Amino acid sequence: MDYIDLRSDTVTEPTAEMLNAMVEARVGDDVYDDDPTVNRLQKLSALAMGKDDSLFVPSGTFGNQLAILVHAKRGDEVIIGEGNHIVQHEAGAPAFLAGVQLRTVKDIHGHVKTEEIESLIREEDLHHPQTGLICTENAHSDGTVLGIEEMRDLYLLAERKNIPVHLDGARIFNAAACLGVEPKLLAAHCDSVMFSLSKGLCCPVGSMLCGKSEFIKRAKKIRKLLGGGWRQAGYLAACGVVALKKMAPRLSVDHENAKYLARRLDEIGQIEVEKSRLDINMVFFNIKAEGFDHKDFIGYLFKNSIKVNPVRRGSYRLVTHYWIRKDDIDKTIEAITNYLER
Numbered sequence: 001m002d003y004i005d006l007r008s009d010t011v012t013e014p015t016a017e018m019l020n021a022m023v024e025a026r027v028g029d030d031v032y033d034d035d036p037t038v039n040r041l042q043k044l045s046a047l048a049m050g051k052d053d054s055l056f057v058p059s060g061t062f063g064n065q066l067a068i069l070v071h072a073k074r075g076d077e078v079i080i081g082e083g084n085h086i087v088q089h090e091a092g093a094p095a096f097l098a099g100v101q102l103r104t105v106k107d108i109h110g111h112v113k114t115e116e117i118e119s120l121i122r123e124e125d126l127h128h129p130q131t132g133l134i135c136t137e138n139a140h141s142d143g144t145v146l147g148i149e150e151m152r153d154l155y156l157l158a159e160r161k162n163i164p165v166h167l168d169g170a171r172i173f174n175a176a177a178c179l180g181v182e183p184k185l186l187a188a189h190c191d192s193v194m195f196s197l198s199k200g201l202c203c204p205v206g207s208m209l210c211g212k213s214e215f216i217k218r219a220k221k222i223r224k225l226l227g228g229g230w231r232q233a234g235y236l237a238a239c240g241v242v243a244l245k246k247m248a249p250r251l252s253v254d255h256e257n258a259k260y261l262a263r264r265l266d267e268i269g270q271i272e273v274e275k276s277r278l279d280i281n282m283v284f285f286n287i288k289a290e291g292f293d294h295k296d297f298i299g300y301l302f303k304n305s306i307k308v309n310p311v312r313r314g315s316y317r318l319v320t321h322y323w324i325r326k327d328d329i330d331k332t333i334e335a336i337t338n339y340l341e342r
């Protein structure tokens with residue numbers, strides 16, 4: 001990469017091993033179910049999540065929306081944390097595609113009180129929509145990880161009320177690395193889980209939707225309906241196989257680098273690092289200088305070959321990943337220090 005790109009882990013390009021795997025992949029027509037590499041990736045993904053089966057889909061958004069389409073009926077209500085990706089960054093797709101109504105619950109960086117969710121579950125009433133699904137997100141894109149107990153409590157409530165739970169686990173491997181557990185221990189507390197191959201795992205494209213066999217069968221039909229029957233997808237799936245074997249186990253390196261970045265930022269003085277959300281590969285911070293020119297700051301970093309996203313709700317978010325080494329962090333710290341000392 002020519003730039004030190006700290007905008008997101010979605011900017012990661014495939015590794016040399018992935019590119020080789022693409023060239024050597026054995027493929028077939030996945031719509032006929034005969035792409036051996038897609039089938040292998042689906043098997044490995046289901047195994048990793050402790051589910052019966054899985055489906056390779058083009059994106060995380062696609063996987064989340066398929067889950068809603070399969071679990072909920074038109075007119076149902078879906079309970080979800082107000083800061084979740086499905087609410088904030090999927091372009092209103094649940095209303096547009098599944099025709100469901102989102103009932104948002106206050107969350108603190110993804111943490112939601114189970115009692116609050118319980119209070120929103122609808123009783124049978126002529127006037128009410130039916131609660132058709134509860135969605136959760138772990139790791140949360142606010143940089144936090146929900147603990148196993150938190151997930152278990154939510155799932156026990158959902159089971160008691162007979163409502164399915166879908167987990168947006170775009171970064172479930174990060175959550176698992178943070179907690180030091182297998183991802184399937186987290187996925188045990190949901191009916192379906194989507195995880196992304198194209199973020200910290202470095203694949204160019206793709207996500208996996210995992211769940212019971214019947215659920216995946218229905219998801220596959222809707223994936224086709226939406227134009228997602230993607231033929232020789234094995235070339236992309238080949239990267240996913242490498243990702244599961246080689247990239248998932250190394251995510252703790254990105255987490256350590258994020259902590260190193262946070263410590264170095266904190267030492268600068270005029271920067272306030274949000275230490276309460278330092279669970280994964282994301283560092284959030286504020287700059288305390290009065291009248292600070294954020295646009296000029298981002299422009300300065302860009303001229304120094306460093307890409308960062310604009311400030312959002314007062315905070316910067318820097319994301320470490322496979323292509324960010326420790327010396328890239330040192331260069332970033334040097335540029336930020338130089339800017340603040342000008």
Ligand SMILES: Cc1ncc(COP(=O)(O)O)c(C=O)c1O
Nearest residue numbers: 059060061062085137141168170
């Ligand atoms: C938590 C979370 N869920 C879902 C997605 C959607 O993934 P995609 O960009 O592949 O649609 C993202 C993407 O950044 C995400 O951060």
